[in-house]
Amino acid sequence: MREYVSLEEARDMLLHNCQPAESECLDLTAALGRVLCEDVLAGENIPPFDRSSLDGYAFDARATLMASREQPAVLKVIEAVAAGSVAAQRVTENTAIRVMTGAPIPEGADAVEKYENIELSGAEIRITSRFRPMDNIIKAGEDVREGDRVAEQGMVLEPPLLGLLAALGVTRVRVYAKPAVALISTGDELSDEPGALQPGKIRNSTRITLQGFCTRLGADPVIIGTARDEVTQIMALLEAGLERADVVITTGGVSAGDYDLVVEAVRRIGAELLFWKINIKPGMPTLAARKDGKVILGLSGNPASGLVVFQLLAIPLIRKMAGHRAYHLATLEAVLLDGFKKPSPARRFLRGQLVLANGQAGVRLTGRQGNAVLSSMVGCDVLLEVPSGSGPLPAGARLTAFRVD
Numbered sequence: 001m002r003e004y005v006s007l008e009e010a011r012d013m014l015l016h017n018c019q020p021a022e023s024e025c026l027d028l029t030a031a032l033g034r035v036l037c038e039d040v041l042a043g044e045n046i047p048p049f050d051r052s053s054l055d056g057y058a059f060d061a062r063a064t065l066m067a068s069r070e071q072p073a074v075l076k077v078i079e080a081v082a083a084g085s086v087a088a089q090r091v092t093e094n095t096a097i098r099v100m101t102g103a104p105i106p107e108g109a110d111a112v113e114k115y116e117n118i119e120l121s122g123a124e125i126r127i128t129s130r131f132r133p134m135d136n137i138i139k140a141g142e143d144v145r146e147g148d149r150v151a152e153q154g155m156v157l158e159p160p161l162l163g164l165l166a167a168l169g170v171t172r173v174r175v176y177a178k179p180a181v182a183l184i185s186t187g188d189e190l191s192d193e194p195g196a197l198q199p200g201k202i203r204n205s206t207r208i209t210l211q212g213f214c215t216r217l218g219a220d221p222v223i224i225g226t227a228r229d230e231v232t233q234i235m236a237l238l239e240a241g242l243e244r245a246d247v248v249i250t251t252g253g254v255s256a257g258d259y260d261l262v263v264e265a266v267r268r269i270g271a272e273l274l275f276w277k278i279n280i281k282p283g284m285p286t287l288a289a290r291k292d293g294k295v296i297l298g299l300s301g302n303p304a305s306g307l308v309v310f311q312l313l314a315i316p317l318i319r320k321m322a323g324h325r326a327y328h329l330a331t332l333e334a335v336l337l338d339g340f341k342k343p344s345p346a347r348r349f350l351r352g353q354l355v356l357a358n359g360q361a362g363v364r365l366t367g368r369q370g371n372a373v374l375s376s377m378v379g380c381d382v383l384l385e386v387p388s389g390s391g392p393l394p395a396g397a398r399l400t401a402f403r404v405d
């Protein structure tokens with residue numbers, strides 16, 4: 001087991017020890033936000049037939065070879081076709097068929113002129129310019145060709161992709177199963193009950209936060225429960241978590257205090273410790289272990305420490321398990337809009353909100369930055385990295401921001 005690892009080492013150890021979950025087949029209507037488990041090839045063309053791009057008249061372009069303002073091509077209108085119907089007749093060299101936007105191009109026709117540009121007299125139209133084949137026609141397969149790879153394994157089924165698949169007649173897709181994430185809280189002081197608090201107790205605020213993060217990441221949170229600071233109780237919940245979920249996340253009990261029993265419980269259930277303590281602030285007391293091919297991530301009980309480390313480590317972990325191709329946190333260079341007075345002997349992550357304005361990416365800090373401060377998690381969509389050994393930071397400092405939204 002390694003102690004005091006870097007954030008990247010910790011992250012890589014976790015990623016190395018997890019795999020995407022199984023797959024399942026879903027109706028397209030139930031697949032929003034899920035991750036494709038296989039490539040999808042187009043089984044048909046979009047559009048399926050040559051169609052008119054506007055309301056107008058379809059004719060044979062050759063009929064307009066000599067057309068001019070002085071000598072228009074004169075064609076007899078023999079039929080009208082709406083979108084959804086098919087012409088009964090064929091266009092010949094001196095006939096035309098009225099077509100609406102989206103209507104199939106009648107046989108014999110290969111060009112369309114807009115309604116507004118056409119002189120109509122009785123059943124005849126006059127065309128005053130020359131046309132080339134395919135003018136104002138959307139060709140079959142112009143958007144997607146049968147056989148095209150329209151989606152790849154690891155792509156998220158966002159609304160436009162669902163639409164594209166629907167356009168191809170796909171009704172079911174194979175996606176990765178949602179990873180189940182067991183959530184275990186530890187601490188004698190925690191109360192999960194509503195109503196007045198007993199003396200010395202605090203409310204379990206982290207559990208619902210982690211539950212929300214997991215759901216938003218496309219995982220199924222499984223609430224295992226709250227253990228008192230008692231090794232056998234923690235062991236029982238860890239075992240239940242490993243039984244019921246693909247990954248187990250605990251909070252509390254991972255520092256070096258008298259009641260920090262998660263480390264011991266993890267050892268006693270026979271899990272192999274991967275690391276304990278990361279060189280960052282907040283969130284130094286963090287633990288990871290593995291058992292039965294599953295990862296246990298032990299977060300600090302301090303709300304900000306636990307939640308910041310969840311974002312830095314568990315977001316990539318859960319994304320990978322959910323089948324995403326791009327599971328790392330996106331980073332960008334951003335300007336610190338407020339100053340930050342404290343020096344940072346250790347590498348630090350500040351909670352902030354991204355402000356995109358005046359052509360630059362700025363970050364406004366969301367509040368006080370202490371380990372136990374929960375309120376500054378609200379509105380936090382980026383973590384701003386302050387390198388170890390930094391002094392106080394003036395407003396305007398350029399730093400790396402990790403997107404955690």
Ligand code: AMP
Nearest residue numbers: 185187204205206207252253300301302
């Ligand atoms: P620990 O990591 O167990 O030493 O806890 C550190 C601090 O976080 C203590 O003040 C705990 O009361 C608090 N804490 C632990 N778990 C939670 C939780 N689930 N929700 C809110 N605060 C917590």
Ligand code: MG
Nearest residue numbers: 187252253301
């Ligand atoms: Mg505790």
